[in-house]
Amino acid sequence: SQTIHQWPATLVQPVGSPLSLECTVEGTSNPNLYWYRQAAGRGLQLLFYSVGIGQISSEVPQNLSASRPQDRQFILSSKKLLLSDSGFYLCARSSATRWETQYFGPGTRLLVL
Amino acid sequence: AQSVTQPDIHITVSEGASLELRCNYSYGATPYLFWYVQSPGQGLQLLLKYFSGDTLVQGIKGFEAEFKRSQSSFNLRKPSVHWSDAAEYFCAVGIKRSGGGADGLTFGKGTHLIIQP
Numbered sequence: 001s002q003t004i005h006q007w008p009a010t011l012v013q014p015v016g017s018p019l020s021l022e023c024t025v026e027g028t029s030n031p032n033l034y035w036y037r038q039a040a041g042r043g044l045q046l047l048f049y050s051v052g053i054g055q056i057s058s059e060v061p062q063n064l065s066a067s068r069p070q071d072r073q074f075i076l077s078s079k080k081l082l083l084s085d086s087g088f089y090l091c092a093r094s095s096a097t098r099w100e101t102q103y104f105g106p107g108t109r110l111l112v113l
Numbered sequence: 114a115q116s117v118t119q120p121d122i123h124i125t126v127s128e129g130a131s132l133e134l135r136c137n138y139s140y141g142a143t144p145y146l147f148w149y150v151q152s153p154g155q156g157l158q159l160l161l162k163y164f165s166g167d168t169l170v171q172g173i174k175g176f177e178a179e180f181k182r183s184q185s186s187f188n189l190r191k192p193s194v195h196w197s198d199a200a201e202y203f204c205a206v207g208i209k210r211s212g213g214g215a216d217g218l219t220f221g222k223g224t225h226l227i228i229q230p
Contacts, residue, residue, distance in 0.1 A: 004156075032215040034215075034217060036217070041222070042222055043117075043203060043220035043221055043222045043223055044157075044203070044205075044218075044220040045220075046217030046218070049215050049216070049217060050215075051215050057215075059217060090156055090157065094215065099207075099215040099216060100145045100164075100207035100209075100216075100218070101159070101162060102159075102218060103159060104149075104156040104157040104158075105156050106155060106156045107154075107155070107156045109154070
């Protein structure tokens, strides 16, 4: 089966601290990978997507960045967190040929204080 | 740009009753259409999807959805809800594109479903 792991599950960080969230995918090769953020009372907002190693597309200008160092690994980072970065971060995958059918991981809940 | 509207923020339904969750989209052509469900603190699970063809699509957990082009709608239905259906439901659209690559889905803000015993 194709499984998505996200680490950590929950994170509490002070304002101004760095961030690193990890997403790893099992059971598939060359997936498209996505980072979404879900803020309280809102739908999901696409942050980044990647079609391959080292290929990152950014959808929303912000203090976050993403990297894809390996085929099945997608990392979301920040050098200095803001209060507004709090939210639920979801990693998703799709096949390279059917990008529109996206499957989501369990998510990471981030609280910035 | 495309948009998705879920007009009902909360819906309360008695267990065993029928359910319909509304979704309207704004886009110049027919997009890909999806319904996802999210239990508290969990990721999203794909319930069903519509790409083309038969406008009534069947999904998991007894859910179905009907695409109505004239109304730009993709409403989710279930004939008899169970207490375990209590969750947040999201409608999403993806814009058809030629060639490869990827793109994000556009989500509605969700409908919170409450099941009364």
